[in-house]
Amino acid sequence: MTEGTRSWQDWLASDAPASRRQARLGEAWRLLRAFLRHRLAVAGLIILGLLLLAALLAPLVAPYPPAAQHLAERLAPPGAQHWLGTDEFGRDILSRLLYGARITLGIVALVTAIAAPVGLAVGCTAGYLGGWADAALMRLTDVFLALPRLILALAFVAALGAGIENAILAIALVAWPPYARIARAETLTVRRTDFIAAARLMGASAARIVLRHIMPLCLASVIVRVSLDMAGVILIAAGLGFLGLGAQPPSPEWGAMIAAGRKFMLDQWWVGAMPGIAVAVVSLGFNLLGDGLRDVLDPKQR
Amino acid sequence: MTPKAATAALRLLAQVLLTLFGLLLATFLIARVVPIDPVLAVVGDRASAEVYQRVRAELGLDQPLWVQFYRYVSLVLHGDFGRSVLTRNLVTADIARFLPATIELATAATALGVLLGIPLGVLAAARQGSWLDQLIRVVGLLGYSIPVFWLGLMALLVFYAEIGWAAGPGRLDVFYEDRLAPTTGLLLVDSALAGDWAIFRSALAHLLLPAGVLGYFSLAYISRMTRSFMLDQLGEEYIVTARAKGLSEARVLWRHALGNVLMPLVTVIALSYASLLEGSVLTETVFAWPGIGSYLTNSLLSIDMNAVLGGTLVVGVIFVTVNLLADLLYRLLDPRMR
Numbered sequence: 062m063t064e065g066t067r068s069w070q071d072w073l074a075s076d077a078p079a080s081r082r083q084a085r086l087g088e089a090w091r092l093l094r095a096f097l098r099h100r101l102a103v104a105g106l107i108i109l110g111l112l113l114l115a116a117l118l119a120p121l122v123a124p125y126p127p128a129a130q131h132l133a134e135r136l137a138p139p140g141a142q143h144w145l146g147t148d149e150f151g152r153d154i155l156s157r158l159l160y161g162a163r164i165t166l167g168i169v170a171l172v173t174a175i176a177a178p179v180g181l182a183v184g185c186t187a188g189y190l191g192g193w194a195d196a197a198l199m200r201l202t203d204v205f206l207a208l209p210r211l212i213l214a215l216a217f218v219a220a221l222g223a224g225i226e227n228a229i230l231a232i233a234l235v236a237w238p239p240y241a242r243i244a245r246a247e248t249l250t251v252r253r254t255d256f257i258a259a260a261r262l263m264g265a266s267a268a269r270i271v272l273r274h275i276m277p278l279c280l281a282s283v284i285v286r287v288s289l290d291m292a293g294v295i296l297i298a299a300g301l302g303f304l305g306l307g308a309q310p311p312s313p314e315w316g317a318m319i320a321a322g323r324k325f326m327l328d329q330w331w332v333g334a335m336p337g338i339a340v341a342v343v344s345l346g347f348n349l350l351g352d353g354l355r356d357v358l359d360p361k362q363r
Numbered sequence: 364m365t366p367k368a369a370t371a372a373l374r375l376l377a378q379v380l381l382t383l384f385g386l387l388l389a390t391f392l393i394a395r396v397v398p399i400d401p402v403l404a405v406v407g408d409r410a411s412a413e414v415y416q417r418v419r420a421e422l423g424l425d426q427p428l429w430v431q432f433y434r435y436v437s438l439v440l441h442g443d444f445g446r447s448v449l450t451r452n453l454v455t456a457d458i459a460r461f462l463p464a465t466i467e468l469a470t471a472a473t474a475l476g477v478l479l480g481i482p483l484g485v486l487a488a489a490r491q492g493s494w495l496d497q498l499i500r501v502v503g504l505l506g507y508s509i510p511v512f513w514l515g516l517m518a519l520l521v522f523y524a525e526i527g528w529a530a531g532p533g534r535l536d537v538f539y540e541d542r543l544a545p546t547t548g549l550l551l552v553d554s555a556l557a558g559d560w561a562i563f564r565s566a567l568a569h570l571l572l573p574a575g576v577l578g579y580f581s582l583a584y585i586s587r588m589t590r591s592f593m594l595d596q597l598g599e600e601y602i603v604t605a606r607a608k609g610l611s612e613a614r615v616l617w618r619h620a621l622g623n624v625l626m627p628l629v630t631v632i633a634l635s636y637a638s639l640l641e642g643s644v645l646t647e648t649v650f651a652w653p654g655i656g657s658y659l660t661n662s663l664l665s666i667d668m669n670a671v672l673g674g675t676l677v678v679g680v681i682f683v684t685v686n687l688l689a690d691l692l693y694r695l696l697d698p699r700m701r
Binding site for chain 2: 200201203204205207208209210211212213215216217218219220221292296299300303304305306316319323326327330333334337340341342344345348349
């Protein structure tokens with residue numbers, strides 16, 4: 062290790078930071094090192110990084126267009142021409158999986174974008190206001206938590222009509238309650254602190270305190286929970302696609318691809334097996350990452 | 364019961380009633396957002412405006428929403444879920460016919476999960492960091508990551524089509540179907556009662572794969588929880604005392620530590636049972652298992668809303684009830700909760 066690297070590492074790890082910036086960077090550095098020591102979590106991060114790359118670069122790295130049919134090569138086994146084989150229309154399965162990564166990531170992103178803010182808003186409001194508002198909002202959350210998520214989502218999609226947008230909406234609708242619980246618990250720990258009292262003395266409105274001071278503090282716990290939940294979201298989305306209630310063919314959504322491969326299961330196993338492996342690997346990635354983040358970020362576990 | 368425990372039980376009961384009310388409200392609202400006009404479904408699209416209005420009034424759709432909800436709740440409480448468009452039977456009759464298959468499947472799967480999961484969890488905790496411990500970790504992680512319907516397809520491919528160890532889809536060989544008059548609806552019980560061992564063997568062969576697949580997920584969850592409960596107990600002082608007294612390690616593990624873990628495990632097992640009922644929706648489709656999950660899926664795909672809502676309500680009520688029972692059992696068994 063050279064003199065130069067030694068000194069900036071010492072600066073980051075210093076017990077007596079001289080500036081706010083040094084303290085912040087130091088804390089980030091400590092968390093990063095704790096995270097990197099967690100080998101399985103890093104493996105999860107790598108899996109998800111590859112997923113992101115696949116989704117971004119699909120048009121560049123996919124050997125064939127996802128919808129290109131080569132009927133002469135239909136149901137070809139995995140080989141040099143088609144690494145993962147072809148489906149019943151002679152479409153290259155690897156290319157379809159790479160494009161399917163976009164759909165999976167899209168579902169994950171949209172469900173998070175809907176469910177996390179709703180959960181945060183409900184939880185922080187309930188925790189900060191207390192009293193009747195708290196009781197009412199939390200009973201509502203408990204009711205949603207106690208109901209079977211998958212079946213409720215199925216019924217919602219059946220009512221709204223099959224399709225990927227409705228599937229996302231239905232999943233988000235059953236995904237927010239855990240975030241509300243967590244956000245409320247975090248809010249209760251900070252609402253009596255001095256800096257909240259100071260903000261109130263300066264005339265900040267309840268909305269401003271919740272939005273600017275409380276919500277940012279709840280973010281870390283919610284992010285951990287979101288990354289742990291994403292595996293479940295991917296499984297539910299694939300299940301909806303498999304039942305024909307989510308993304309519709311010819312979309313290369315992985316669950317729908319498994320459903321299409323079902324007809325050829327006995328003789329051409331790869332048509333249904335490959336997308337299933339993709340689903341399992343990606344949700345494994347989220348599980349590993351979530352476990353690691355919880356170990357690193359949750360001070361109670363340390 | 365002490366007053367404190369009584370208040371706690373009352374609170375729990377109130378929460379359950381509220382949850383069931385929420386379930387009713389959710390299914391009612393789902394029925395409202397269906398983009399199919401229920402009046403048109405009855406009268407057809409060539410009916411005159413007067414007929415349309417009359418049927419609309421007969422169906423109560425001209426009433427305010429809360430009146431409609433009241434009517435819906437009173438119908439449901441009288442056990443009237445309407446008629447299924449698909450099977451043309453009463454939804455309640457359909458559910459009574461399909462539910463036993465699901466109960467049989469979920470029970471067999473949970474039994475597998477308990478019988479294998481608890482010993483594995485105990486051993487993993489006893490030898491923390493060993494290969495067995497690592498194995499449990501991997502089994503658990505895969506259990507949280509693999510899609511259940513995909514594992515079912517793969518199991519059919521390998522154990523039915525390739526090796527031929529298990530029977531294929533369905534509950535019985537076609538040959539035996541309708542030969543057994545249902546008493547409990549659980550084929551294993553019915554055939555044993557009738558002394559028809561050929562049917563019993565066929566039913567068992569068919570149950571093996573779906574129960575094994577669902578059982579894997581139950582095993583993953585139960586073994587992981589057993590391990591972490593056991594680790595908590597093994598750090599306690601009474602374990603040190605037991606060891607100091609010279610008790611054998613087996614006795615310390617299986618009697619002292621496990622004995623204290625069984626109570627929280629009851630809750631875990633109940634939760635696992637409830638989630639298997641839910642997971643059966645996807646598994647039953649794969650194995651053509653004629654249970655409530657298949658019924659629900661078929662109705663979903665043909666937008667047979669009476670059947671969908673009836674099935675959702677019944678599964679939801681069982682789900683909530685099993686969780687409630689687990690909670691009550693826990694309070695009853697654990698002296699600290701009394």
